[in-house]
Amino acid sequence: MRGTELEQLQRRIRACRKCVRAGYLPAARPVVAGKATDRVMIVGQAPGAVEFEAGTPFAGRSGVVLREWLARAGIDEAHLPYRSAITKCFPGKNPRGEGDRRPSPAEIALCAPWLEQELDLVRPRVLLLLGRLAIDRFWGSAPLREAVGRMRRQNGCVLIPMPHPSGASRWLNDATNRVLLERALRIVRREALM
Numbered sequence: 452m453r454g455t456e457l458e459q460l461q462r463r464i465r466a467c468r469k470c471v472r473a474g475y476l477p478a479a480r481p482v483v484a485g486k487a488t489d490r491v492m493i494v495g496q497a498p499g500a501v502e503f504e505a506g507t508p509f510a511g512r513s514g515v516v517l518r519e520w521l522a523r524a525g526i527d528e529a530h531l532p533y534r535s536a537i538t539k540c541f542p543g544k545n546p547r548g549e550g551d552r553r554p555s556p557a558e559i560a561l562c563a564p565w566l567e568q569e570l571d572l573v574r575p576r577v578l579l580l581l582g583r584l585a586i587d588r589f590w591g592s593a594p595l596r597e598a599v600g601r602m603r604r605q606n607g608c609v610l611i612p613m614p615h616p617s618g619a620s621r622w623l624n625d626a627t628n629r630v631l632l633e634r635a636l637r638i639v640r641r642e643a644l645m
């Protein structure tokens with residue numbers, strides 16, 4: 452039952468063009484993947500250009516890095532978690548530099564009901580918060596250094612903040628931050644495989 456409802460929801464998400472109608476995006480191709488039985492859900496920021504072309508989340512370089520992190524936490528390709536994001540369409544390149552544009556608060560607000568409905572149907576036991584926007588949404592505003600490597604139980608769900616696996620982030624160039632990531636992956640291994 453939940454599986455059928457989730458499939459219907461994912462069809463509605465993939466058909467969404469709210470940001471195009473509002474003038475925020477020239478084109479929309481929402482991407483999301485996962486099953487109602489997934490106990491771990493990933494919440495990223497927004498898909499990139501590769502995901503826009505492929506029509507699936509974490510299909511590009513950030514997906515390679517993410518899969519490597521998950522493998523270190525004991526989660527293999529056959530057991531990939533549910534993959535969602537704060538906004539589900541490629542927001543375009545950052546006009547001021549490298550990487551992708553960060554979705555605006557208005558776009559985040561437009562997309563938020565989709566994520567809420569996914570959470571209601573999947574009811575994940577573990578939520579992996581990838582990057583600033585996901586951490587802000589579920590954990591609260593905190594520097595990455597104060598959030599990564601920690602966990603919190605909230606409404607029956609374990610929240611685990613992590614950096615974003617996108618190559619645009621220089622956060623992991625710092626050895627101290629890499630230690631925090633290892634700590635986060637140990638938490639993922641413990642909580643996701645329990």
Ligand code: SF4
Nearest residue numbers: 467469470481540562
């Ligand atoms: S980002 Fe979200 S609200 Fe905007 S068009 Fe894509 S799915 Fe719809």
